[in-house]
Amino acid sequence: MTIHKQSVRTFINGKIFTANLELPYASTMIVRDGSIAWIGEASDLENIEGDCVDLKGQRVLPGLIDAHMHPLWLANASTQIACTPPLVNSIADLIEQIRNSCQSNETGKWIEGWGYDEGKLSEGIAPTRWDLDEAAADIPIIISRTCTHIAVVNSKALELAGITRDTPDPPGGKIDRDQNGELTGILRENAKDLVHRIMPAKSLEENAASLAELGDFLLSHGITAITDLSSRTEPIDYLEMYQTAVEKGLNQRTVLYYLWDDLKDKPLLLRDKIKRENQIHIGGIKLFSDGSVSGKTAWVNPPFLGEEENYGIQTTTKEELLAAAKAAEQNDIQLVVHAMGEQAIELIIDTFYGKKGWLTDGPSIRIEHAAMPTPQAILRAAETGIAFVTQPIFVFAEIESYYKNLGFERTKETYPIPSMLEAGIKVAFSSDAPATAWADPVNPFVGIKSAVTRLAYDGADTGQKQRIDVITAIMLYTKSAQEITRIPHVGQLAVGNHADFIVLNQDILEISIDMIDTVLVQETYLAGNLVFQR
Numbered sequence: 001m002t003i004h005k006q007s008v009r010t011f012i013n014g015k016i017f018t019a020n021l022e023l024p025y026a027s028t029m030i031v032r033d034g035s036i037a038w039i040g041e042a043s044d045l046e047n048i049e050g051d052c053v054d055l056k057g058q059r060v061l062p063g064l065i066d067a068h069m070h071p072l073w074l075a076n077a078s079t080q081i082a083c084t085p086p087l088v089n090s091i092a093d094l095i096e097q098i099r100n101s102c103q104s105n106e107t108g109k110w111i112e113g114w115g116y117d118e119g120k121l122s123e124g125i126a127p128t129r130w131d132l133d134e135a136a137a138d139i140p141i142i143i144s145r146t147c148t149h150i151a152v153v154n155s156k157a158l159e160l161a162g163i164t165r166d167t168p169d170p171p172g173g174k175i176d177r178d179q180n181g182e183l184t185g186i187l188r189e190n191a192k193d194l195v196h197r198i199m200p201a202k203s204l205e206e207n208a209a210s211l212a213e214l215g216d217f218l219l220s221h222g223i224t225a226i227t228d229l230s231s232r233t234e235p236i237d238y239l240e241m242y243q244t245a246v247e248k249g250l251n252q253r254t255v256l257y258y259l260w261d262d263l264k265d266k267p268l269l270l271r272d273k274i275k276r277e278n279q280i281h282i283g284g285i286k287l288f289s290d291g292s293v294s295g296k297t298a299w300v301n302p303p304f305l306g307e308e309e310n311y312g313i314q315t316t317t318k319e320e321l322l323a324a325a326k327a328a329e330q331n332d333i334q335l336v337v338h339a340m341g342e343q344a345i346e347l348i349i350d351t352f353y354g355k356k357g358w359l360t361d362g363p364s365i366r367i368e369h370a371a372m373p374t375p376q377a378i379l380r381a382a383e384t385g386i387a388f389v390t391q392p393i394f395v396f397a398e399i400e401s402y403y404k405n406l407g408f409e410r411t412k413e414t415y416p417i418p419s420m421l422e423a424g425i426k427v428a429f430s431s432d433a434p435a436t437a438w439a440d441p442v443n444p445f446v447g448i449k450s451a452v453t454r455l456a457y458d459g460a461d462t463g464q465k466q467r468i469d470v471i472t473a474i475m476l477y478t479k480s481a482q483e484i485t486r487i488p489h490v491g492q493l494a495v496g497n498h499a500d501f502i503v504l505n506q507d508i509l510e511i512s513i514d515m516i517d518t519v520l521v522q523e524t525y526l527a528g529n530l531v532f533q534r
């Protein structure tokens with residue numbers, strides 16, 4: 001045998017699913033300088049080149065791509081109070097958790113929490129400022145709802161933000177008031193910004209360190225490529241923050257999507273920022289067409305169950321969508337729009353129907369979540385080449401809210417993945433972590449199980465007609481996620497691609513589908529290097 005450079009490795013004895021439909025299965029892979037130089041069956045291999053790594057007959061998949069998430073929020077959530085089961089099952093529990101956290105709290109700091117869902121609280125209602133005041137009256141508190149579109153704050157936080165009975169609702173937001181016009185502390189959509197903007201900001205260095213730490217955790221879930229769907233240009237430029245995170249050890253290939261609100265006034269980006277060969281780059285412009293199903297702020301039609309007048313909230317307009325699309329086109333990046341309800345989805349498709357996209361190697365427009373597209377919307381989105389990026393974990397984790405707000409029959413029609421795929425829409429899976437009521441929201445195997453079984457965490461039926469098979473679910477987390485995020489050379493284990501792959505402790509293609517959420521990632525490789533081992 002010839003002598004090869006140290007940067008060559010041959011992986012043998014794997015049960016590899018490649019996500020490449022031309023060669024879906026293989027056992028052996030030669031990796032040279034981080035890229036796959038050869039892949040196939042051992043019987044066709046001429047020589048073992050470089051180091052030999054035995055994959056021990058375990059199931060191997062391409063590294064997973066989370067096409068829609070919020071890494072900075074997820075990183076910060078770990079330092080906040082988790083207002084989800086098993087710790088918090090009631091408002092009383094929530095008050096106790098806040099009190100515990102006050103004892104260890106430094107002065108001048110805010111108390112922050114995330115993840116409450118009134119559907120899961122035994123009182124069946126959302127906490128108010130009076131509940132939070134009971135926990136601490138002189139320290140400002142903000143608790144984000146699971147959907148992240150709604151927050152509840154205490155009286156101290158309202159006072160610091162200068163919000164009074166007389167403060168008008170900001171455009172695209174709502175300050176809740178009771179029947180006497182008193183503030184309840186609940187702030188919806190853009191009204192949250194009234195508080196967020198006065199909160200002490202963390203430094204770029206602190207955030208970058210949290211992101212690097214999160215990166216290791218994500219590798220343990222097999223996630224080798226990530227996205228940030230709420231990237232800002234100010235006060236911190238996320239591009240710079242993520243680049244700093246890379247210096248601190250962030251390994252993932254990362255695409256950022258700038259919020260339209262930040263770009264509106266100076267939409268032209270430097271060409272350097274959008275270069276997709278860079279580990280960190282800008283992939284699109286993000287805006288919102290509505291809120292969430294669980295928070296009853298999705299812009300729906302018919303209205304929410306039992307509330308004849310409540311069609312949710314519209315948070316953008318045709319003019320705004322067209323302006324953002326123009327900026328996306330000028331920058332050669334995507335237009336990425338959050339839309340859950342029928343009307344929110346309709347508005348986007350109506351605005352762009354029949355128009356030609358500006359990108360040549362992927363969808364120009366993405367609809368995020370796409371919970372409730374009508375059959376007509378699906379057909380028209382397919383014709384226009386609009387992609388859908390959706391989160392199977394939502395209906396799994398938030399089933400109480402879906403049943404309560406939409407009813408059983410309508411819930412079963414949400415996220416109609418088979419219809420989307422049949423129509424020819426490009427679909428990717430993702431987690432939207434931490435924006436869902438699950439203790440480990442970013443775990444891809446929970447999402448895959450939900451899509452394959454269409455059963456919620458408690459066994460409730462979420463729509464058996466919308467089930468897909470395991471292979472399809474994996475494709476939506478790999479090959480299709482690549483086609484939509486446009487990260488170069490990932491998503492399939494094929495010659496020329498980066499050798500980003502994961503080794504599982506169980507064969508996800510063989511085990512019973514109700515066991516999929518117990519699958520653990522044993523090893524994660526990036527560019528052929530072992531970067532995580534359990």
Ligand SMILES: [Zn+2]
Nearest residue numbers: 068229432435
């Ligand atoms: Zn999101």
